[in-house]
Amino acid sequence: xxxxxxxxxxxxxxxxTLWARAxxxxxxSYARSEQKLKKLAREAQGNARAGTPGxxxxxxxxxxxxxxxxxxxxxxxQAGDVSGKTIVSCSLPMNAGDSGLVVAHTSSGAEELxxxxxxxxxxxxxxxxxxxxxxxxxxxxxxxxRPSLVYCGDDPKSKKTAAELIREVGFDPVDAGPLRxxxxxxxxxxxxxxxxxxxxxxxxxxxxxxxFVRKG
Amino acid sequence: xxxxxxxxxxxxxxxxTLWARAxxxxxxSYARSEQKLKKLAREAQGNARAGTPGxxxxxxxxxxxxxxxxxxxxxxxQAGDVSGKTIVSCSLPMNAGDSGLVVAHTSSGAEELxxxxxxxxxxxxxxxxxxxxxxxxxxxxxxxxRPSLVYCGDDPKSKKTAAELIREVGFDPVDAGPLRxxxxxxxxxxxxxxxxxxxxxxxxxxxxxxxFVRKG
Numbered sequence: 001x002x003x004x005x006x007x008x009x010x011x012x013x014x015x016x017t018l019w020a021r022a023x024x025x026x027x028x029s030y031a032r033s034e035q036k037l038k039k040l041a042r043e044a045q046g047n048a049r050a051g052t053p054g055x056x057x058x059x060x061x062x063x064x065x066x067x068x069x070x071x072x073x074x075x076x077x078q079a080g081d082v083s084g085k086t087i088v089s090c091s092l093p094m095n096a097g098d099s100g101l102v103v104a105h106t107s108s109g110a111e112e113l114x115x116x117x118x119x120x121x122x123x124x125x126x127x128x129x130x131x132x133x134x135x136x137x138x139x140x141x142x143x144x145x146r147p148s149l150v151y152c153g154d155d156p157k158s159k160k161t162a163a164e165l166i167r168e169v170g171f172d173p174v175d176a177g178p179l180r181x182x183x184x185x186x187x188x189x190x191x192x193x194x195x196x197x198x199x200x201x202x203x204x205x206x207x208x209x210x211x212f213v214r215k216g
Numbered sequence: 217x218x219x220x221x222x223x224x225x226x227x228x229x230x231x232x233t234l235w236a237r238a239x240x241x242x243x244x245s246y247a248r249s250e251q252k253l254k255k256l257a258r259e260a261q262g263n264a265r266a267g268t269p270g271x272x273x274x275x276x277x278x279x280x281x282x283x284x285x286x287x288x289x290x291x292x293x294q295a296g297d298v299s300g301k302t303i304v305s306c307s308l309p310m311n312a313g314d315s316g317l318v319v320a321h322t323s324s325g326a327e328e329l330x331x332x333x334x335x336x337x338x339x340x341x342x343x344x345x346x347x348x349x350x351x352x353x354x355x356x357x358x359x360x361x362r363p364s365l366v367y368c369g370d371d372p373k374s375k376k377t378a379a380e381l382i383r384e385v386g387f388d389p390v391d392a393g394p395l396r397x398x399x400x401x402x403x404x405x406x407x408x409x410x411x412x413x414x415x416x417x418x419x420x421x422x423x424x425x426x427x428f429v430r431k432g
Contacts (some may be wrong), residue, residue, distance in 0.1 A: 014321065104403075105322040136428035147426060177410050184410070185401035187320075191366065194393050194400070201427050208424045210363060211417050212352035 001161075004056030006030055006075045010131035011090050013040050015064055015169065018138050020046030022168040025030030029056035030075050053078035057085070064163060065089040066126075069109060070096060076116060083119035086158040088151075088165065090126035092186055097112060104160060110152070110182035123153035123162040124182040127189045130196045132203040134169065141170030147206035148174045150182040150188075174209055220272030222246055222291045223283035226347035227306050229256050231280060231385065232257035234354050235261030238384040239380040245272035246283060246291050255432075273301070278377060281305040283340075285325060286312060292332060301333035304381065306342035308402055317402060326368070335345035339378040340367035340398040343405045346412045348419040350385065357386030363422035364390045366404075368397040390425055 001024050005016040008031040017040065020026045026048040028037045037050035041176055057063055057079040065087050072091060075087050076082070093109030095102045103109050110124035128150055130135075149171035153159045163173035176185055196203040217240050221232040224247040233256065236242045242264040244253045253266035271352060273279060273295040281303055283291050288307060292298070309325030311318045319325050326340035344366055345353075353363055365387035367373045379389035414421040 032303050081231075100385045101321065105317065114405055115271065115380070133428050134225050140428060147428070150411075157428060174411065175415070176407060177414060181407065181410055184407035187400040188407055191392060191397065191400035191404055194397055195425060198393060199391070202429070204427050204429050206426055206428055209411060210422055210424060212356060212363070213420050 001025070001058050002027075003060045004029065004063045006053055006056060006063055006065050006079055007042055007071070007091070008037055009066060011126060012064055012066035013132045014131055015066070015126060016040065016048065016166060017044045018134065018169045019165065020044035020048040022100050024049075027051040027056040029053045029058070030078070041152065057082055060085060062086045062088060062165070065091050065113070067091055069093045069102065071151075072113065072116070077126045077139060082117050085120050086123060086155075086161050087113070087117065088123050088125050088162050089113055090124075092127055092189055093128035094110040095183045101190070104187060105183060108180065108182035108186050110179050111187070116190075121153070121155040121158035122179060123151055123155070123158050124179060125151035125162050125166060126187060127205055128185055128192055130203045131190065132196070133206050136204050137206055139169040139170075146172040147172060147209065148172050150174045150185050152176040152179055154179045170207075172208075217241070218270075218275050219245075220245065220276035222269055222272060222279055222281050222295055223254055223287070223307070224256055225256045225282060227342060228280055228348055230343065230350045231282070231360065232256065233260045234265065234350065234385045235381065236260035236264040239263075240379035243267040243272040243276070245269045246294070253294045255324050270296050273298055276301060276326045278302045278304060278381070281307050281329070283307055285318065286311045288332070290327065295297060298333050301336050302377050303329070303336045303338050303369075304378050305329055305340050306340075308343050308405055309331055317406070320403060321399065324396065324398035324402050326382075326395050326402070330395060336376035337369065337371040338395060339365035339374050340373070340395060340401060341365065341378050341382060344401055344408055345422055346408065346419045348412070349422050352420050353386040353422055355386075361424065362388040364425045366392040366401050368392040368401060370375060370395045387422075388424075423428055
């Protein structure tokens, strides 16, 4: 698949790298500098290159949106026409000070995004794990039990694609239902952030949903 | 410890039963009928009895609040003075139709409860797992890896008590920080509810936070 990375920061840089290693064709775009994009592309050790958001979007099947909420409008404007494309978004609707959500309860960042790009298919995913854990999970992907990763969206085909991309980086995809479930997964991300960054155990945190059924 | 159960429904009935088996003294109160309370007390196979919310509260060290949000004011009124007591609450601020939270984002059910009983010490816990999983987790409590259970609150001593009560029923307590973190744990509960009741796997769902750190 051709995957365009819109926002090549902590999440976008790492996910793009892992997907390049999994055999996808990656265009990294929208970082602080052209140098950073080129370095990412070089170090991804796969079919990866640096480009503009427009170039990232042009022939992509999937776009990863991984920018700060304050940059969403700008990067979408630069990306141009995204009709028919699957947008996997991990952009949380955080305020400028990163202390809380600007959209919650009665809507979600994912739903607001879907309103901005009504012809694209938005799947919310990857927001619920810290970027610090991504490479660790990828390296342990052959273990019997994988950590979970919730995703939600309204388009079945795009959700299937997102689930595959989740699986390729080492997680067990967990379908949380329609896009409006992002009203719950986005606050869950802030719970994860609290445990990852305010607790004692370090940020390499993941989670796993498990069913406990008594034998007999 | 003496533990008063305010609301002996699915959660309160099961948690009270498990704590009675762990050796605590339990008063079950506030169910649909006196008969149900007596049956719970009889079947708990421990030091348990039926009582009114006032009796449950009177000599209790800890109160479990496990009523529908629409019943909180009523049960607190019946409980009487709760000054100095630890209230462990799993009551989510759900609307009458149980389709959504009436308090979220800028406050939480736990914080609203703390405002109602300013002299009590509120800890938010047990809301994040379905009642269906409780007995299964309790029975597998000697396994090496236990499921997590998040709790939050502002009083360190009460949080320590809550952590112990969480441990006794088979979970690994995870401190999520101050009471305002209930703004994130309460929506997380609705994510859990979606996975437990709308998914294919059945409601016996628990979760576990895990740290992934690469070796070497």
